[in-house]
Amino acid sequence: MANLKKVLAGTLGLCMAASMLTACGDSDSSSSSDSKAAAKKGGSGISESKDRVNTAELHGKDSSEESKNTVKIYCWNTEFKSRLDTYYEKGADALPVEKDADGSITSIDGKKIEWVQIENEGNAYQTKLDEALKGQGDSDDKVDMFLMEADYALKYANGDVALSVQDLGLTADDMSEMYQYTKDVATDTATGELKGVSWQATPGLFMYNRNYAKEVLGSDDPATVQEAVKDWDAFTDTAAKMKEKGIFMVSGFDDTYRCFSNNVSAPWVDADGKVTVDPQIKAWVDQTKEYTDAGYNNKTSLWDEAWAAGQKIDGKVFGYFYSTWGIPFCLLPNTLETSVEDGGKEEVGNGGYGLWGAVEGPQAYYWGGTWICGAIDSDNQDIVASIMKVMTCDKDVAKAITEGEQDYTNNKAAIKELIDGGYTNPFLGGQNHLELLTAAADKISLDNKISAYDQGCNEKFQGAMKDYFLGNTSTYEDALQAFKTALTELYPTLTYDF
Amino acid sequence: MKRKSVSYAKWGYIFLIPFFVVYCVFALWPLIQTFYYSFMDYQMDKGSMQGGWTRQVVEVKPEWCGFDNYSNIFSSSGDFFQTIWNTVIMWLIGFIPQILVSLLLAVWFTDLNLKLKAQGFFKTVIYLPNVIMASAIAFLFYNLCSKGGALYDIFGFDMLAENAWSARAVVGFINFVLWYGNTTILLMAAIMGVDPSLYEAAQIDGATSTDIFWKITMPLIRPILSFVLITSLIGGLQMYDVPSLITNDNGNPIVEGKPMLKTIVMIIQTNKDGDIGKAAALSILIFIFTAVVGLTMMLTSEDNDKKKKKKKARG
Numbered sequence: 001m002a003n004l005k006k007v008l009a010g011t012l013g014l015c016m017a018a019s020m021l022t023a024c025g026d027s028d029s030s031s032s033s034d035s036k037a038a039a040k041k042g043g044s045g046i047s048e049s050k051d052r053v054n055t056a057e058l059h060g061k062d063s064s065e066e067s068k069n070t071v072k073i074y075c076w077n078t079e080f081k082s083r084l085d086t087y088y089e090k091g092a093d094a095l096p097v098e099k100d101a102d103g104s105i106t107s108i109d110g111k112k113i114e115w116v117q118i119e120n121e122g123n124a125y126q127t128k129l130d131e132a133l134k135g136q137g138d139s140d141d142k143v144d145m146f147l148m149e150a151d152y153a154l155k156y157a158n159g160d161v162a163l164s165v166q167d168l169g170l171t172a173d174d175m176s177e178m179y180q181y182t183k184d185v186a187t188d189t190a191t192g193e194l195k196g197v198s199w200q201a202t203p204g205l206f207m208y209n210r211n212y213a214k215e216v217l218g219s220d221d222p223a224t225v226q227e228a229v230k231d232w233d234a235f236t237d238t239a240a241k242m243k244e245k246g247i248f249m250v251s252g253f254d255d256t257y258r259c260f261s262n263n264v265s266a267p268w269v270d271a272d273g274k275v276t277v278d279p280q281i282k283a284w285v286d287q288t289k290e291y292t293d294a295g296y297n298n299k300t301s302l303w304d305e306a307w308a309a310g311q312k313i314d315g316k317v318f319g320y321f322y323s324t325w326g327i328p329f330c331l332l333p334n335t336l337e338t339s340v341e342d343g344g345k346e347e348v349g350n351g352g353y354g355l356w357g358a359v360e361g362p363q364a365y366y367w368g369g370t371w372i373c374g375a376i377d378s379d380n381q382d383i384v385a386s387i388m389k390v391m392t393c394d395k396d397v398a399k400a401i402t403e404g405e406q407d408y409t410n411n412k413a414a415i416k417e418l419i420d421g422g423y424t425n426p427f428l429g430g431q432n433h434l435e436l437l438t439a440a441a442d443k444i445s446l447d448n449k450i451s452a453y454d455q456g457c458n459e460k461f462q463g464a465m466k467d468y469f470l471g472n473t474s475t476y477e478d479a480l481q482a483f484k485t486a487l488t489e490l491y492p493t494l495t496y497d498f
Numbered sequence: 499m500k501r502k503s504v505s506y507a508k509w510g511y512i513f514l515i516p517f518f519v520v521y522c523v524f525a526l527w528p529l530i531q532t533f534y535y536s537f538m539d540y541q542m543d544k545g546s547m548q549g550g551w552t553r554q555v556v557e558v559k560p561e562w563c564g565f566d567n568y569s570n571i572f573s574s575s576g577d578f579f580q581t582i583w584n585t586v587i588m589w590l591i592g593f594i595p596q597i598l599v600s601l602l603l604a605v606w607f608t609d610l611n612l613k614l615k616a617q618g619f620f621k622t623v624i625y626l627p628n629v630i631m632a633s634a635i636a637f638l639f640y641n642l643c644s645k646g647g648a649l650y651d652i653f654g655f656d657m658l659a660e661n662a663w664s665a666r667a668v669v670g671f672i673n674f675v676l677w678y679g680n681t682t683i684l685l686m687a688a689i690m691g692v693d694p695s696l697y698e699a700a701q702i703d704g705a706t707s708t709d710i711f712w713k714i715t716m717p718l719i720r721p722i723l724s725f726v727l728i729t730s731l732i733g734g735l736q737m738y739d740v741p742s743l744i745t746n747d748n749g750n751p752i753v754e755g756k757p758m759l760k761t762i763v764m765i766i767q768t769n770k771d772g773d774i775g776k777a778a779a780l781s782i783l784i785f786i787f788t789a790v791v792g793l794t795m796m797l798t799s800e801d802n803d804k805k806k807k808k809k810k811a812r813g
Contacts, residue, residue: 122747123544127771130547152545159547269545299645299656306645452545460748467752470660478755485577486748486757489765492541492773 052191056167056381060137063379067141070112071380074129074146076120079329080370083199083401084391091390091397095383108383116143123456123490126152133161136377144378145387148196148371153185155452156373162195163374164188168385170197174393177411181444186371196371197392199401200324201410203440204258206361207331208319210429212247213357216318222431226359229319232287235362239296242318251310251317252300253288253469254462259321260284261458262365262444267451268458274495275457275487277480285465285476292469301466308334313352323367324408324437331356332406332427346427354426358433364443408437453491460486536778539563544772560775567779577756578780582787584666584749585761588741589734591670596678597726603678604685605711625679635672636743643668658744662751662758665744669759672740677733681726688722689715724799728792735788738763 075081085105089097095109105113116132118125132143133156148156156162165175175183175194179201186196206229210220217228217238228238239249250256264278291297298317300307310317311334322331337351338344348354372392374384390397398411402418406427409415415434424430451457464483467473473482484496538560571578603624606612614620627635642649643658650656657664692715700710716723741749741759747768749760762784769777 126544130544133547155545155547161547273543304644305641305647309646456544463746463748463750464752466659467750470751472660472662472751472753473755475754479752482752482755482757485574485755488773489768490772491544492769492776493543493545 054167055162055164055376058377058379060377061140063142064140068379069110070114071108071144071383072114072116072142074116074118074125074132074143074375076118076125076147078117079325080147080372081115083405083407084387086404087397087401088387088390090400091394093386093394094390095386108386111380111383120149122459126155126455129156133159133375136161136375142377142379143375144380145384146373146375148186148373149455150185150366150369150371150446150450151455151458152452153196153371154189154450157186157188157195158190158452160188161376162186163376163378163381163384165194165197165374165388168374168381168388170385170389170393174389177395177413178392179410179412179441179444181366181441181446182369182371182410184446185369185450186373196373197388198369198371198410199392199398200369200407201437201441201444202323202325202366202369203408203437203444204262204321204323204326204361204365204367205358205433205436205440206319207322207326207428208357208359209313209315209317209352210355210357211313212242212245212318216241216245216247220357220429222357222359225357226361229359229362231362236287236290236296238318239291240294243295246316248298248310248317249291249296249319251298251307251320252302252304253292253297253466254302255297255321256287257284257458257462258323258367259361259363259365260287262367262449263363264449267449267454269451269453269494272495273493274497275453275484276497277461281461285468288465288469299470302462311335311352312337313355321361321365321367323365323369325368327427328405328407348426354429356428357431358428358436360436360440364440366440366444402434408434408441412438453494456487456490460490532778532781534778535560535775536567536782537562537564538775538778539566540775540778541773542771563775567775568783571776571779571783578762580756581760581762581765584758585735585737585763588666588669588673588737588759588761589731591666592673592677593730593734595670596674596681596730597723599674600678600681600685603682604689605715607682607686608689609707621683624682627675628677628679630676632672632676632739633743635676636740639668639672640744659751662753665751665759669737669741669744672744673734673737676740677730681730684722684726685719688719692718720799724795728795731791731795732788735784736763737761738767742767 081104085099085103088094088105088108097105097109098107100106107113118128129146132139133146136143146156146162175197178197182198182201183194186198187194208220208225213220213225217224219225227234229235235249242249260280260283261278264280266276266278268278269275288297292299298306298310300310308330309315311320311331313335320326320331332346332353333339335352335356336344336346340346344350346353372388374381374388378384392398392410395411395414395417398409398414399418401407402409402414406425415438419432419434419438423432423434425433461483464473464479464486467482468476468479473479480498484498487494539562540558540560542558607614607617607621639649640658641647644650644656653664655661655664657668659665696714696718697710700714705713738761741761742764745757745759747764749757749764751758762780766777766780769780
């Protein structure tokens with residue numbers, strides 16, 4: 001009996017210890033079978049042919065009836081969903097929709113809309129999307145559409161997993177009013193074909209708190225403020241003045257990051273898979289270290305509660321670098337005293353509404369943006385095409401989005417009409433920020449600036465540098481090694497020159 | 499004539515089949531695969547789709563590389579040892595108060611002289627944290643510790659970001675809160691299993707409650723104590739959810755280039771989609787480490803039992 005107990009106890013112990021290995025083993029097997037499946041497809045002869053292949057052709061296993069009646073969309077937040085829910089039906093060519101009580105579109109042209117939302121941070125969205133797209137051929141439940149960000153757009157544009165926009169029936173004429181850079185982001189570098197489109201262009205501005213501008217700079221006039229932040233030296237001088245009054249120039253470490261990272265001379269990762277830290281990125285590190293030590297920032301991290309709290313009108317932070325989506329998606333809800341959910345209105349008098357201003361800031365940059373792609377082998381390509389066409393090519397829809405959401409839409413003609421029509425933005429105290437954005441948007445160029453690894457590089461670099469700014473790591477070199485270690489875990493195939 | 503007794507033994511085996519099938523498919527086979535992959539050079543490039551529909555596929559094939567994965571782990575400038583140290587230290591910070599508090603509570607709850615009222619209520623309350631999701635409690639503490647949170651206001655600095663030891667203490671504390679209820683229940687069961695006549699006899703002989711605790715309770719619940727220790731150690735070595743959630747997978751604070759909250763399983767989890775060979779090798783290393791520690795503890799506690807039995811026989 002005693003022996004039996006021992007054996008039992010031993011077995012149990014072994015099982016327990018063994019169970020921890022399970023998770024890893026599982027994913028090993030699934031990913032290897034995926035790559036084998038992909039190999040089968042690639043070997044079928046199409047790969048070597050130089051002739052243009054129609055990406056809209058179906059390749060894989062037949063999809064189920066349910067999948068044929070469901071438009072499955074991968075996304076990481078609700079931004080596009082809320083745009084689609086509100087503005088799709090306003091399009092001239094929109095298909096009939098059905099909506100539920102909350103105003104969400106439940107179906108387009110009788111096909112059910114299904115959203116698969118996955119957290120963007122830490123590459124979680126990319127990982128899940130990769131799995132879904134690689135398994136697309138063998139699955140009878142097809143992904144129809146997915147959203148992507150500029151930070152990793154190249155991977156999907158080059159990866160042969162997105163439908164060419166021309167195969168969906170969008171013509172160059174349809175897309176003539178789009179900003180060139182929004183097309184560059186989603187263009188397959190090998191074939192030059194466009195794989196994704198966006199309804200927004202995302203030039204960035206510096207949004208400032210008008211009360212603090214009056215208090216410190218004597219005026220909240222955009223021209224005065226722009227003079228005070230026209231380059232980084234002026235920006236730093238103003239920061240010192242703000243400090244004297246107990247106001248932080250920017251909220252945290254990462255606020256100025258995009259200004260620098262969009263003005264690099266070479267991407268994070270070059271064609272040979274080598275990682276380099278651009279002088280602009282290094283300049284961000286030096287500046288942020290200086291600001292942190294001098295107390296010019298509030299030591300917050302992006303999206304933190306304290307970071308958001310600084311956007312209240314008495315939040316003790318002078319300004320935030322925000323691109324177009326930042327106003328409707330972050331600044332506006334964060335600055336309201338009574339939130340819309342609690343019955344507050346978006347009107348002057350509710351918190352900081354109407355008390356913010358916008359200027360170009362020290363450096364032109366863009367930040368973020370969402371691109372819509374049709375997934376290869378989608379079984380609802382007509383719906384995908386219709387969504388793309390209505391949301392990104394229709395001038396009236398673009399105008400309506402800008403008017404309703406303060407978003408900057410990717411349609412030059414619509415924006416021009418709004419400016420000519422005497423557009424003013426009540427949230428920004430009656431300022432016409434579209435003119436500023438137009439000027440900034442024209443300056444955006446992505447030439448030799450992006451790689452498919454940017455999301456991981458940006459996140460891990462900011463993560464490693466945070467401890468350098470806080471003083472936990474005393475030298476930049478050590479922080480850089482921490483970045484290298486973290487990035488190696490994420491992207492083991494990359495090489496380094498530091 | 500007596501009927502021969504019917505053997506029900508085969509039903510025992512038949513009812514065990516589902517477990518063994520599930521175990522073999524979902525645990526044993528992946529386990530064997532993990533051993534296999536730990537000897538493979540198997541890296542995925544997450545910046546590309548490895549080919550696609552119309553183009554040549556760049557197939558990632560695992561290649562035999564012997565013990566390279568293992569030697570890379572050991573040679574990576576002490577990072578591996580740092581994570582072991584982080585894991586063990588955070589486990590200890592949580593486990594030591596956990597075992598002390600649980601023992602105290604277990605003794606109180608089982609002490610008939612105390613006549614505690616509303617025991618059911620307190621037992622439920624004590625166990626309750628264990629059913630909270632680690633992600634919820636980690637999120638809560640993240641907000642409490644970061645700027646604008648209550649703990650930030652009390653201590654005047656961000657405990658999770660600015661100091662390695664305070665950050666480890668927070669993780670240890672969370673693990674303590676999550677698990678002390680579970681341990682209390684186990685220890686209570688152990689104490690209730692002790693023959694009450696021993697306690698009565700001791701009391702009649704004039705033993706104080708301290709004497710009773712050290713001379714009767716402790717020796718008799720030893721097997722359960724070592725069970726608690728071993729299971730907690732196995733769980734502790736696999737610590738992942740709390741430090742990962744609380745640091746966004748970065749394991750910060752990063753002190754002089756070394757993440758202070760990064761645990762072994764956190765490395766495995768970040769590697770498993772990229773460097774699969776390395777993730778497998780790390781898994782095997784914790785497997786070996788756990789097995790060695792677990793076996794040592796089991797053997798030492800067995801030795802004690804044997805010695806006691808001998809004593810008894812002699813006496």
